[in-house]
Amino acid sequence: xxxxxxxxxxxxxxxxxxxxxxxxxxxxxxxxxxxxxxxxxxxxxxxxxxxxxxxxxxxxxxxxxxxxxxxxxxxxxxxxxxxxxxxxxxxxxxxxxxxxxxxxxxxxxxxxxxxxxxxxxxxxxxxxxxxxxxxxxxxxxxxxxxxxxxxxxxxxxxxxxxxxxxxxxxxxxxxxxxxxxxxxxxxxxxxxxxxxxxxxxxxxxxxxxxxxxxxxxxxxxxxxxxxxxxxxxxxxxxxxxxxxxxxxxxxxxxxxxxxxxxxxxxxxxxxxxxxxxxxxxxxxxxxxxxxxxxxxxxxxxxxxxxxxxxxxxxxxxxxxxxxxxxxxxxxxxxxxxxxxxxxxxxxxxxxxxxxxxxxxxxxxxxxxxxxxxxxxxxxxxxxxxxxxxxxxxxxxxxxxxxxxxxxxxxxxxxxxxxxxxxxxxxxxxxxxxxxxxxxxxxxxxxxxxxxxx
Amino acid sequence: xxxxxxxxxxxxxxxxxxxxxxxxxxxxxxxxxxxxxxxxxxxxxxxxxxxxxxxxxxxxxxxxxxxxxxxxx
Numbered sequence: 001x002x003x004x005x006x007x008x009x010x011x012x013x014x015x016x017x018x019x020x021x022x023x024x025x026x027x028x029x030x031x032x033x034x035x036x037x038x039x040x041x042x043x044x045x046x047x048x049x050x051x052x053x054x055x056x057x058x059x060x061x062x063x064x065x066x067x068x069x070x071x072x073x074x075x076x077x078x079x080x081x082x083x084x085x086x087x088x089x090x091x092x093x094x095x096x097x098x099x100x101x102x103x104x105x106x107x108x109x110x111x112x113x114x115x116x117x118x119x120x121x122x123x124x125x126x127x128x129x130x131x132x133x134x135x136x137x138x139x140x141x142x143x144x145x146x147x148x149x150x151x152x153x154x155x156x157x158x159x160x161x162x163x164x165x166x167x168x169x170x171x172x173x174x175x176x177x178x179x180x181x182x183x184x185x186x187x188x189x190x191x192x193x194x195x196x197x198x199x200x201x202x203x204x205x206x207x208x209x210x211x212x213x214x215x216x217x218x219x220x221x222x223x224x225x226x227x228x229x230x231x232x233x234x235x236x237x238x239x240x241x242x243x244x245x246x247x248x249x250x251x252x253x254x255x256x257x258x259x260x261x262x263x264x265x266x267x268x269x270x271x272x273x274x275x276x277x278x279x280x281x282x283x284x285x286x287x288x289x290x291x292x293x294x295x296x297x298x299x300x301x302x303x304x305x306x307x308x309x310x311x312x313x314x315x316x317x318x319x320x321x322x323x324x325x326x327x328x329x330x331x332x333x334x335x336x337x338x339x340x341x342x343x344x345x346x347x348x349x350x351x352x353x354x355x356x357x358x359x360x361x362x363x364x365x366x367x368x369x370x371x372x373x374x375x376x377x378x379x380x381x382x383x384x385x386x387x388x389x390x391x392x393x394x395x396x397x398x399x400x401x402x403x404x405x406x407x408x409x410x411x412x413x414x415x416x417x418x419x420x421x422x423x424x425x426x427x428x429x430x431x432x433x434x435x436x437x438x439x440x441x442x443x444x445x446x447x448x449x450x451x452x453x
Numbered sequence: 454x455x456x457x458x459x460x461x462x463x464x465x466x467x468x469x470x471x472x473x474x475x476x477x478x479x480x481x482x483x484x485x486x487x488x489x490x491x492x493x494x495x496x497x498x499x500x501x502x503x504x505x506x507x508x509x510x511x512x513x514x515x516x517x518x519x520x521x522x523x524x525x526x
Contacts, residue, residue: 176490277462277517407492414494422481423499425462431490 018353019054025356026051026348029245038252042225045344046245050351053150060151060349062144066110066134070125074098079121085114087134094119094131110144112136140350141237150349158346159237163339164230165311170336171226171438172291172315173328175406179431181286182279185386186398186429190436192382193402194444196221196375200367201448207363212236215448217364220247221371222441223254223405229347230308231445235452239364241355244347246368254408257369259416261376262400270384271416273395277425287320298443305446312442375403379433401430404437457500457524461515465489469511472522476504484522485509502526 029047033040053059078095081087087108094106112134119131138144146155157163180186201218209217212235219231220243228247232240250257262271291313298309318328383399397417401409410430417426468486472478483495484504506523509515 277460407490411492418495418497419481422497425494425496427490427492427494428463 018357021357022054022351022353023051025351026054029348032252039248041340042248042344042347043252045341046248046348046351049150049345049348051348053349053352057352059148060140060146060154060352061148062138062140062146062151063136065115066112066136068093068106068108068131068134070096070127070129070131071104071106072096072098072100072127073125074100074104075124076119076121076131077103079117079119081114081117081132083114083116083132087112087114096125106131108134110134110136111138141240141355150345153342154346154349157342158229158233158240158350161230161233161307163343163346164226164233165307167226167336167339167343168308168311168442169315170331170339172312172317173319173332174336175312175316175319175435175438177287177290177316177435178282179279179428180435181282181290183429183432185390186432187436187439188386189379189383189399189402189433190404190438190440191402192399193375193379193404193433193437194222194440195378196371196373196403197441197444199374199378200371203370204367207367209360209363210236212452213239215452216243217367218371219243219441219445219448220250220364220368221375221403222437222444223247223251223372223375223403223409224438224441225251226343227308227404227441227445229343231448234449238355239360240347241350241352242358242361242364243368245351246365248347250368250372251405251408254403254405255412255415257372258376258400258403258409258412261373262380262397262413262416265377265380266384266396268420270387270396271420272424273387273393274421274424275393275395275398275426275429277428279428284320284322288317291317291320294439298439298446302443302446302450304449305442308442308445309439312438372403376400376409379403379437383433395424395426395429398426398430398433401432401434402437402440404434404441406434406438407431409437410434454502454525456505457502457526459484459496459499459521459524461487461496461517461519461521463487463489463494464516465494465514467509467511467513467515467521468493470507470509472504472507474504474507478502478504478524487515496521498524500524500526 026047029043032038033043074096077097088111091108096104115133146152197218204214204217216232216236232243295313299306318324379399379402383396387394397413413430414427417424465487470485480501482498502524505525508520
């Protein structure tokens, strides 16, 4: 019990109700996932793991002490620190004159406070014998070694940037790029929606966030969870507790956020514009060439996007090659499911009261909403412009699908289009910008990484 | 009477059919649900009228452009 968040509540920690607030937030996430079916595959594991970590913070525990041991047999010939000294990584602690000859300077491997000295000058020590113990004050986000289960998943999965990249491999194996290949003009709409990302990047800078933080907040506008997690882990890991749930909850709220923005920027007549439902057939050769062309172009233009776009396109090649069906099935199925579980646990795990209950989290959620709404708006406005110059009429609503919440935003456009004009079936037209939006958001993340990372 | 042919806008599988021949139907009413791209897509009536023919049944695979139903109005 003393190790639990509730103990803090009953004994009166610095903000005792915070753990209870987080538990309630966890329950709300689980409720939204189960009862409302909002992104249940993510909100349920995120919600329950954030509940667990706030009941038992030990799940996110990091190393508290580090024993400094003699690396070889020898004699301690100098002690450069005293008990209670604060040291940083690389500080000189001891000199050891080795039995095998030579002198070895022993440096601090981490930041910490020197504990009791276990040796005296002139003392002979054997390899592995403790010289002192450092008390560590770092957190997972400042580089401390993880010891708790969720901390390990977060450290090796997210901080090592493994899970988001592999998720893209799975996504690639599940994605049919046919609508985008059939109508490549829609790439423009995917690009247009990224203006929302840059708009909020500057807003966040204006509010007072640092450049790396502003990049991580702006990318929420892309409505792409794995990209947001990847970029934030690389540039501003301290914000992950807010940017990741913001990105995923806004993806879940696409049907609520997008329709008012679309209606504000279009007339009823524009929303009724009819588009022929069938797109042209896409050949197998085109499908196979697509991942190669996209990889080459994007990586040459924005090399920092290579891990994400590369994984995305490898996964897609497995799907379309026609000879790796088993691999595509695994990548897009069980492999993706395992990664989704680990991602949910890691994101929920980082949402401790200390990390989440900050004013900046509210600002991030607010800015994320603006990013998402402006990305939608830019997509719609560019689609309106394209409609003016296109021979075939373009329903401006399909621009809203330029945010990369696949396939939710395409479905919103489809539903709204059908409601305004029952003859309309805009799904495939909206899938083009939707898929282009994923590529656009990856590219935007790559641009941020190359400028700031 | 005029006839409106409702065609499948995308290839997929029919999950459910909600109308039968002779039914009166209003514009926007759902005729059937078509599963495609892992999504359930309602196919709605483009006009109000009477269902003259229903060409699909549940679990049937359908190509884009194939007839789903004919409505007389």
